[in-house]
Amino acid sequence: MLLILAVRILSPSSINRIISAEFPNPVMHPDLHAAVQQFMVHGPCDTRFHLSCRSQSSDSSCSRNFPKSLNASTRILHDGFPEYRRRGRFSGHDGDRIVTDEWVVPHNPYLLARYRCHMNIEVAGHVRSCKYIYKSVDAIMFLLQLDIDNDMMTSDELAGTA
Numbered sequence: 278m279l280l281i282l283a284v285r286i287l288s289p290s291s292i293n294r295i296i297s298a299e300f301p302n303p304v305m306h307p308d309l310h311a312a313v314q315q316f317m318v319h320g321p322c323d324t325r326f327h328l329s330c331r332s333q334s335s336d337s338s339c340s341r342n343f344p345k346s347l348n349a350s351t352r353i354l355h356d357g358f359p360e361y362r363r364r365g366r367f368s369g370h371d372g373d374r375i376v377t378d379e380w381v382v383p384h385n386p387y388l389l390a391r392y393r394c395h396m397n398i399e400v401a402g403h404v405r406s407c408k409y410i411y412k413s414v415d416a417i418m419f420l421l422q423l424d425i426d427n428d429m430m431t432s433d434e435l436a437g438t439a
């Protein structure tokens with residue numbers, strides 16, 4: 278699902294109000310903590326190489342780049358994607374293993390508590406990240422642009438089979 282907000286999320290503090298990549302305090306928010314532990318922990322895939330994020334990679338690294346680094350604060354990187362705050366204040370369990378914020382998938386705590394299912398929620402506020410979302414639309418628009426700009430181009434050339 279793609280949500281487009283009426284208000285743009287432009288700062289790390291506004292990202293922190295909407296998205297979390299951390300375990301909440303288990304004493305203050307036991308239900309939310311249980312939901313993060315049950316639905317929003319990636320893997321851990323560093324010992325489960327059969328998971329698709331590792332098994333489809335040529336070097337067995339995680340295609341989703343987990344585990345993530347712990348960060349004291351959220352930063353917006355040059356490519357427009359945020360590096361979420363992961364302070365490592367609280368942890369959860371995956372069986373006998375203790376898992377930290379390094380393995381938490383970004384989510385919206387309100388939506389997670391309400392719907393109690395896996396839902397990766399991320400900010401895509403930069404033009405480049407929006408192009409990632411609309412890449413198939415971009416491809417169609419690119420083909421249409423070629424058709425308009427070069428009426429000598431055949432349909433085979435547009436499809437890349439010429």
Ligand SMILES: [Zn+2]
Binds near residue numbers: 341
């Ligand atoms: Zn992984």
